[in-house]
Amino acid sequence: MSTERTPARRHPVRWHTGGPGGARRLLGRLRARLEEQQRAETHRMLEADMRGLWREACTGVGLCQYIDVAAGLTVRTPRFGALRLGRSGSSFTVELMPGGEPQDIEAHAPRLAHSLGFAGLRVQPVAGRWVRVVLHHHDPLASMFRLPHTVIGRADEAVLLGRAEDARLIEHALASPGHIAVQGQNGSGKTQLSYGLLAQLAAAADVLITGSDITGLLLGRVWDGSAHREWQVTGSRDLVAHAEHLDRLVAWMDQRLDAMPPRQDSITPTAQHPLVLVALEEFPGLLRAAQAKDRKLAERITSAVLRLLSEGRKAAFRVLMLAQRFEANAVGGGYARDQFALRLSFRVPADSLVMLHGDDARSLGTEHANAAPGIAYLSAPGHDCTRLRAAYVGGYGAFCDRIARDARRPDRRREDAA
Ligand SMILES: Nc1ncnc2c1ncn2[C@@H]1O[C@H](COP(=O)(O)OP(=O)(O)OP(=O)(O)O)[C@@H](O)[C@H]1O
Ligand SMILES: [Mg+2]
Known part of the structure; x- marks a missing residue:
């Protein structure tokens, strides 16, 4: 008998x-x-x-110190710390050189970034003498920046101007003291920027959008039915109307200055006493046309604008002047030009850039002379030498739609202007 045994599984x-x-x-x-x-x-x-590239790049742009030691001459550059590679971007830490400041790196940012193989960089303080250098793979100025569909309710809220090279949003509150100068060649983006600014301001209860516009696009019929329209003069047929209108604004400013409450040296905008934005689209064009007709008329316009520029700040008047070039004799003199605190230049020749922004802008002159429409150079208190992509409202049609929807309607209870 045999028994079949299944072998045990091993x-x-x-x-x-x-x-x-x-x-x-x-x-x-x-x-x-x-x-x-x-x-x-x-x-x-x-x-x-x-680390090697950083050292070479710093030496190349002159961000270094030469130290004479027994063995010879050595080069010291801001010390490279640690590299961080993240999904959202790459960055590294750097120790500033003795006597150095983060601004020294920022001053050479485009050249340093290109040497490292990136489109741009931003410097963030970390602690003590250490900063973080954040690298950008793409140039934020290269792509369009659409203006979000927002309006402000009050003059002291910030409006969006654009997006800087380091992707920061650049904003400006109209209530902060200072007039605005915008220059740029034909088709560089001045009017589009102004469309965006006015569209954001149109609904504010304490802002009145006034001014003179010979093109009749920025101001004029688009504002029909709004509280702002009766304070705007457009077209180039009746230049006397522009002069009279500017005189009317000066008289209103004088009335406010005369009625200034005791112990106060400036007006705070309210719905009854709104901040008056005087937009002067293509101002040199208005002056040229007035000069061709009657020199006295041009002088009258210039002197009204000069008064708004020099005394307007205290009376809650702000001037927004647009010109292809802020040459002294095109905008009412060097004194007039000096009154602008916020200055923006779209594509302009290098000498025009230096003329409006000073010597700090000189190094950028050649590059900015070929800037694409919508790219601007900005200088303002608190914003040194910033390049930005202006917020784009989407063209004239989109501007019309926003004004029709958002612009404040007339309210008869308001201050009786001069
Ligand atoms: N921020 C922007 N983003 C994208 N495109 C822009 C921007 N600004 C302007 N553009 C483009 O450039 C064109 C010209 O812009 P705009 O009319 O503002 O120029 P301008 O400086 O006012 O010129 P002009 O001196 O002839 O009045 C626009 O139609 C638009 O196509
Ligand atoms: Mg224009």
């Missing part, structure tokens, strides 16, 4: 691999560790590369 010894599936898990862990080591090695190599 199970692999598992005690050292951690039970069923242990070998697979072990292999997984080994693979992960290997990948981690490779990643760390790649990171170390990249960091070493970047």
Whole structure:
């Protein structure tokens, strides 16, 4: 008799691999560790590369100190700390040189970024003498920046001007003291920027949008039915109307200055006493046309604008002047030009850029002379030498739609102007 016995199944010894599936898990862990080591090695190599590039770039742009030691001349550059590679972007830390400031790096930002193979960089203070250099893969100025569909309710709320190279939003509150100058060649973006500004201000209860516009696009019929319309003069047929209108605004300003409450040296905008924005679209064009007709008329316009510029701040009057070039004799003299606190230049020749922004802008002159429409250079208190992409409302049609929807309607209870 024979008995058939099924041979017992041999199970692999598992005690050292951690039970069923242990070998697979072990292999997984080994693979992960290997990948981690490779990643760390790649990171170390990249960091070493970047450290070398940083040193060369700093030396190249002159962001270095030459130190004479016994062995010869050595170059000291801001010390590279650690590289961080993240999904949202890459950055590294840097220790400033003795006597150095973050602005020293910012001053050379475009050249340093290009030498490192990036489109731009931004400097953020970290702690003590250390800063973080954040690298941009794309130039934020290269892509269009659409103006969100927002309006402000009060003059002291900030309106959006645009987006800076480091992707920061650049804003400006109209209630803060200072007139606005915008220059740029034909088709560079002055009017589009102004469309955006006025569209954001149109609904504010304590802002009145007034001014003179020979083109009749920024002001005029688009504002029909709004509280602002009766304070706007357009077209180039009746130039006397522009002069009279500006005189009317000056008289209103004088009335406010005369009626200034005791112990107060400036008016705070309210719904009864709104901030008066005087937009002067293509102002040199208005002056030229007036000069061609009658020199006295041009002088009358110039002197009214000069008064608004020099005394308007206290009486809650702000001037927004647009010109292709802020040459002294085109905008009512050098004194008039000096009154603008917020200055924006779209594409202009290098000498025009320096004329409005001073010597700090000189290094950017050649590059900015070829800037695409909508790219502007800004100088203002608190914003040194900033390049930005102006917020784009979407053209004239979109501007008309926003004004029709948002512009404040007339309210007869308001201050009786002069
Ligand atoms: N911020 C912007 N983003 C994108 N495109 C823009 C921007 N600004 C202007 N543009 C483009 O440039 C064109 C011209 O702009 P705009 O009319 O504002 O120029 P301008 O400086 O007022 O010129 P002009 O001196 O002839 O009045 C616009 O029609 C638009 O296509
Ligand atoms: Mg224009």
